[in-house]
Amino acid sequence: MYMKTQTAVIDNFTIQIEDEKNLLELIRKANIELPTFCYHSEISVYGACRMCMVEIEGRGIVPACSTKPEGGMVVHTNTAQIRKMRKMIIELMLASHDQSCTTCPKSGDCKLQNIAKQLGVDKIRFKQMKTHQELDLSSDAIIRDPGKCILCGDCVRVCNEIQSVGALDFAYRGAEAKVVTPFNKGIGEVECVNCGQCVKVCPVGALMPKYHINDVWEAIHDKSKTVVAQIAPAVRVSLGEYFGYKPGTTTTGQIIAALRRMGFDKVYDTSFSADLTVIEEGREFLDRYSKNENLPLFTSCCPAWVKYAEQYYPDLLSNLSTCRSPQQMFGAVCKEQLVKDLKISREDLVVVSIMPCTAKKFEARRDEFKTNGNPDVDYVITTKELSIMIKESGIEFGKLELSSFDMPFGFTTGAGVIFGASGGVSEAVLRFAAYSLQKGFVGEFRQFRTGDRTKVSEIEIGDKKLRLAVVSGLANAKKVIDKIRKGEEHYDLVEVMACCDGCINGGGQPVSNASNAVADRAKGLYDNDKMLQFHVSSENPYIKQLYNETLVDDKAHRLLHTTYENRRRILQDDIIINEVPENKKLEITICFGTSCFLRGAQTLYTQLMEYLSERELLGKTEFTASFCGKQCKKGPVISINGKNIEHCTLEMAVAEIEAVLRLKM
Amino acid sequence: MGNDRNTFSIKFDKVCEVLDKHECSPNKLIAILQEIQEEYKYLPEDIMTYIATALGISPGVVFGVATFYSHFALEPKGKYVIKVCDGTACHVRKSKDILQTLEKELGLSGKKKTSDDMLFTLETVACLGACGLAPVVVVNDEVHGSMTKEKTIELISRIREQERQEMNK
Ligand code: SF4
Ligand code: SF4
Ligand code: FES
Numbered sequence: 109m110y111m112k113t114q115t116a117v118i119d120n121f122t123i124q125i126e127d128e129k130n131l132l133e134l135i136r137k138a139n140i141e142l143p144t145f146c147y148h149s150e151i152s153v154y155g156a157c158r159m160c161m162v163e164i165e166g167r168g169i170v171p172a173c174s175t176k177p178e179g180g181m182v183v184h185t186n187t188a189q190i191r192k193m194r195k196m197i198i199e200l201m202l203a204s205h206d207q208s209c210t211t212c213p214k215s216g217d218c219k220l221q222n223i224a225k226q227l228g229v230d231k232i233r234f235k236q237m238k239t240h241q242e243l244d245l246s247s248d249a250i251i252r253d254p255g256k257c258i259l260c261g262d263c264v265r266v267c268n269e270i271q272s273v274g275a276l277d278f279a280y281r282g283a284e285a286k287v288v289t290p291f292n293k294g295i296g297e298v299e300c301v302n303c304g305q306c307v308k309v310c311p312v313g314a315l316m317p318k319y320h321i322n323d324v325w326e327a328i329h330d331k332s333k334t335v336v337a338q339i340a341p342a343v344r345v346s347l348g349e350y351f352g353y354k355p356g357t358t359t360t361g362q363i364i365a366a367l368r369r370m371g372f373d374k375v376y377d378t379s380f381s382a383d384l385t386v387i388e389e390g391r392e393f394l395d396r397y398s399k400n401e402n403l404p405l406f407t408s409c410c411p412a413w414v415k416y417a418e419q420y421y422p423d424l425l426s427n428l429s430t431c432r433s434p435q436q437m438f439g440a441v442c443k444e445q446l447v448k449d450l451k452i453s454r455e456d457l458v459v460v461s462i463m464p465c466t467a468k469k470f471e472a473r474r475d476e477f478k479t480n481g482n483p484d485v486d487y488v489i490t491t492k493e494l495s496i497m498i499k500e501s502g503i504e505f506g507k508l509e510l511s512s513f514d515m516p517f518g519f520t521t522g523a524g525v526i527f528g529a530s531g532g533v534s535e536a537v538l539r540f541a542a543y544s545l546q547k548g549f550v551g552e553f554r555q556f557r558t559g560d561r562t563k564v565s566e567i568e569i570g571d572k573k574l575r576l577a578v579v580s581g582l583a584n585a586k587k588v589i590d591k592i593r594k595g596e597e598h599y600d601l602v603e604v605m606a607c608c609d610g611c612i613n614g615g616g617q618p619v620s621n622a623s624n625a626v627a628d629r630a631k632g633l634y635d636n637d638k639m640l641q642f643h644v645s646s647e648n649p650y651i652k653q654l655y656n657e658t659l660v661d662d663k664a665h666r667l668l669h670t671t672y673e674n675r676r677r678i679l680q681d682d683i684i685i686n687e688v689p690e691n692k693k694l695e696i697t698i699c700f701g702t703s704c705f706l707r708g709a710q711t712l713y714t715q716l717m718e719y720l721s722e723r724e725l726l727g728k729t730e731f732t733a734s735f736c737g738k739q740c741k742k743g744p745v746i747s748i749n750g751k752n753i754e755h756c757t758l759e760m761a762v763a764e765i766e767a768v769l770r771l772k773m
Numbered sequence: 774m775g776n777d778r779n780t781f782s783i784k785f786d787k788v789c790e791v792l793d794k795h796e797c798s799p800n801k802l803i804a805i806l807q808e809i810q811e812e813y814k815y816l817p818e819d820i821m822t823y824i825a826t827a828l829g830i831s832p833g834v835v836f837g838v839a840t841f842y843s844h845f846a847l848e849p850k851g852k853y854v855i856k857v858c859d860g861t862a863c864h865v866r867k868s869k870d871i872l873q874t875l876e877k878e879l880g881l882s883g884k885k886k887t888s889d890d891m892l893f894t895l896e897t898v899a900c901l902g903a904c905g906l907a908p909v910v911v912v913n914d915e916v917h918g919s920m921t922k923e924k925t926i927e928l929i930s931r932i933r934e935q936e937r938q939e940m941n942k
Contacts, residue, residue: 268831273831274830274831274833274834275831275833276833277831277833277834277836277837278837278841279836279837279840279841280840280841281840281841281842281843288833288836289833290821290822290825290831290832290833290835290836291818291821291832291836298832298833299831299832677822677831677832678822678832700823700826701826705826705827710789710792710793710827713789714786714789717786733785733823
């Protein structure tokens with residue numbers, strides 16, 4: 109059909125309307141940087157901040173983010189009235205904002221600060237309403253500073269729409285309205301998976317990564333410690349953005365040089381251990397595939413996804429790869445070997461990870477990754493934190509002579525580098541599988557290099573036909589998993605990354621205004637892959653050596669694999685439903701966690717109560733509801749006087765109760 | 774006595790009943806909360822988490838709704854809920870004085886709304902629609918009009934006395 113091209117006039121400039129979702133996008137296409145707080149192209153339009161107000165001739169003043177562009181519109185973005193309004197909004201926001209700007213870690217890239225400066229706000233005519241509030245320090249990854257929140261709701265929508273977690277939400281109303289965690293608990297005590305995506309959208313300093321900069325400096329300054337660094341793949345193609353490089357520019361050499369100048373004793377590459385992950389996970393996959401056991405295999409390198417699975421899909425935990433993430437494989441192997449090579453104690457070896465990710469901070473503190481209380485990875489700092497440390501040291505990043513990684517943990521193949529992009533893990537595992545099954549075949553699997561966030565592909569390797577899904581963003585993962593559960597879809601392998609497009613877009617990465625920044629970083633990684641000598645993990649000569657010399661006996665299993673636990677969404681006590689002061693004969697605990705609930709725990713509870721009442725046992729029974737007995741696959745689970753009954757039915761419970769009573773008679 | 778269900782388990786049964794009645798539909802959240810509050814007189818945290826699990830939504834949403842409507846109470850209320858009207862008519866007739874008297878008498882403050890003995894909860898409301906009787910105080914739906922400081926103190930003593938007698942029975 110013939111369509112007349114439509115145009116609009118924006119500040120005396122005529123521009124063609126294509127498929128812009130809203131007027132704001134059209135205005136930005138006209139190269140006018142209209143200030144906004146609550147607009148993000150990837151989440152729903154909220155229209156609350158009112159910063160994007162513009163005047164349309166004949167229609168008056170409207171919010172651009174929630175107005176459809178139409179042909180013939182004549183738009184003004186800078187009338188006297190609008191300029192005045194904008195200033196006033198900023199003044200109002202500042203009045204209800206804890207203005208401790210000089211000491212705020214966000215200072216410098218705070219949107220509120222920048223827009224105030226851009227608009228020339230030089231005084232605040234309103235009374236200061238909000239002052240310092242207590243920080244929420246309960247999480248290992250994220251800090252909340254509620255006094256800074258301007259209620260734009262960006263974090264709420266990201267957590268809900270992109271991650272389908274919902275750990276943050278509005279509560280209370282009117283002047284009391286706040287963004288809070290459920291029941292005002294600490295963010296470390298609720299279902300937050302530490303992905304840091306809320307941190308990335310928060311325009312102010314209300315949500316920040318928990319910095320570990322000082323811990324790292326302290327270790328460096330302590331002469332008795334040997335401090336080594338591991339650098340994740342995604343960091344090398346993004347750190348440069350803090351020093352004026354374009355997104356995707358590789359600055360590995362400068363980063364290593366900077367770390368050496370700062371005082372790190374050794375600088376290694378997390379891609380090395382990513383090669384290890386590929387081999388371990390590849391073997392695990394081929395083994396499960398041949399036995400047709402626990403498929404699909406879900407990848408386990410993303411700690412935000414792992415926590416999500418532990419909370420919401422406890423019944424699928426046996427499908428999760430038992431492989432540790434590259435960060436943790438590195439820590440375990442490094443502490444095992446270096447302690448021997450350098451003849452130092454475990455406590456004197458400090459492993460610092462430089463990661464694009466906030467969830468890695470949480471992962472490093474998990475009990476599974478400690479030996480006698482000493483963690484395999486001591487501190488995790490984000491790309492952002494490293495940039496701060498480099499600036500603090502006064503190092504002129506752009507002028508550094510390039511340096512290279514230390515051996516042996518600094519040697520990587522291209523397969524270990526592409527881990528940083530969504531699809532990279534699958535491609536690396538496929539390369540390994542093809543190489544193993546087809547005797548040295550080296551190929552690429554480019555199917556997963558598109559920018560889509562749910563990618564499905566069928567791949568033939570030898571006589572095997574594999575069906576893979578690659579998803580990023582937990583809400584996307586949820587959709588795929590729900591289909592698998594309903595039996596509508598079948599996959600052999602599912603790669604999940606919590607952050608959209610993978611680690612290159614992690615919660616610790618630079619926030620870029622460039623629309624293609626993330627795609628450019630991905631391209632940077634694939635270019636790195638091309639430049640490297642090897643492209644299949646099992647070709648890495650240092651990995652071969654590691655298997656021959658260090659990972660002998662049960663060590664590969666002990667150092668490279670882990671277990672998972674079912675987790676409650678919210679830390680809270682059990683509910684005592686029926687309390688008995690003395691003379692109790694029965695103690696019954698019923699699990700009401702998500703999984704048991706779905707498996708009929710509530711009906712079972714009602715029936716049991718009826719039974720106990722008929723048998724006149726209520727006065728002698730203590731009944732407790734717990735929120736997760738941690739055996740979700742076997743639900744509904746009931747414990748009767750300490751004995752656990754899985755897949756419990758009324759008959760089974762009654763039989764046990766009667767048996768207990770007979771014994772007590 | 775041996776077979777009496779204690780109140781908590783009866784209440785929890787009611788939660789299950791309410792959820793079943795509304796077929797665990799997230800769209801019925803407000804109705805569900807309302808009915809559960811009738812049972813418990815407030816919304817306990819653990820029960821809200823349970824509701825979230827049953828409805829398949831995040832506890833944050835339940836908490837958000839529960840805090841949005843001032844009708845929902847997140848803390849247990851006292852046996853006697855005293856509402857002091859602060860509508861225009863009552864305000865002009867010095868309802869503030871009555872509020873202050875009550876706060877002092879019951880050991881309460883702006884933040885602390887329920888007395889330690891769990892006997893009284895003090896709330897202010899905007900216009901109860903009984904302006905002719907201003908200033909008005911309502912105790913568990915019983916309206917007391919044209920209140921003064923003295924009458925307020927008397928009212929509290931009367932309730933306390935009544936409670937004492939009941940205890941001694
Ligand atoms: S870190 Fe992720 S899961 Fe946690 S609150 Fe932020 S967006 Fe939600
Ligand atoms: S915490 Fe940040 S992103 Fe969330 S509502 Fe407040 S200002 Fe907005
Ligand atoms: S960006 Fe349009 S109202 Fe906030």
